Amino acid sequence: MHIVIMGCGRVGSTLALALEAKGHDVAVVDQESDAFRRLGTGFSGRRVTGVGFDQETLLEAGIEQAGGFAAVSSGDNSNIISARMAREQFGVENVVARIYDPARAEVYERLGIPTVATVSWTADQILRKLLPPGSEPVWRDPSGCVALAQVSVHPGWIGLPLTKLEAASGARIAFLTRLGEGFLPTAETVLQEGDLVHVLLRDDSADAAEAVFGAAPEVH
Structure with a gap:
């Protein structure tokens, strides 16, 4: 599966490496090119510098072929905008957004976008939501x-x-x-x-x- 990740912080980089280790094709988007250093030299996926809710940036990351999209940047607004764009504009089936405000997370869950709202739910929890149901037992x-x-x-x-x-x-x-x-x-x-x-x-x-x-x- 091709998976696009917006945000190359600690969670995004950990998630990218875990997905690649499982055999998935991964593209990581971040506004800061220096952030990609967290991926290390062994990461073979795409590194795309740009804004995660910009259409051209997402196209460069292969969003049209993506089966999954994770928005795990440090901004709630950026995460939810990009997640909704991936779901509604590009029809990505498996979408998850990291939201820091639990009240807002509840609203977006009701809109059909799975969210991770607590810091203790790290990349492993996002991985289980991103991949198809049943593929990752808890x-x-x-x-x-x-x-x-x-x-x-x-x-x-x-x-x-x-x-x-x-x-x-x-x-x-x-x-x-x-x-x-x-x-x-x-x-x-x-x-x-x-x-x-x-x-x-x-x-x-x-x-x-x-x-x-x-x-x-x-x-x-």
């Missing part, structure tokens, strides 16, 4: 059989009890993140719009479970 048990992962859920499940989702998928819903706060669901918990769903599932049934999450519920 945790795996020592035997390698059971994984904890964030999954995408079809809008058709909104308004239904989580117990129905568990019964259909065979997975265990470990917790939800709602409006930026995590909580443990009960038997009465209903899926709401904007919920982030984290599930425990076996590796040998992960594909089937994710297919259930990604499809509308069957009508009986």
Whole structure:
């Protein structure tokens, strides 16, 4: 996958190197050419000097071929403008923006742009949001059989009890993140719009479970 990263600070450079190590093609954009020194001599991706929400700069970085875009500069406004441009103008499927103001982050999550709002969520957390759902488990048990992962859920499940989702998928819903706060669901918990769903599932049934999450519920 070709991935464009705006911002070559500590998070951006760490993210770029981690993605390249996983075999992805990476382009990094920053206004300061000196920032690219953080990438080291071993980085083989593109280094593009310019403003991350400038159309010509994004085109030079290969935004038209990008499957992912991460805005991790030091400015909230720059990050959200560039993220919206990548999503809305260039149709990039996987977009994430680093936002320092948690209140603003909540607003942009509701607009469909995943955000990272706390400093403690570093490049590893952005990596999990940037790549396709299920590709990067948050945790795996020592035997390698059971994984904890964030999954995408079809809008058709909104308004239904989580117990129905568990019964259909065979997975265990470990917790939800709602409006930026995590909580443990009960038997009465209903899926709401904007919920982030984290599930425990076996590796040998992960594909089937994710297919259930990604499809509308069957009508009986």
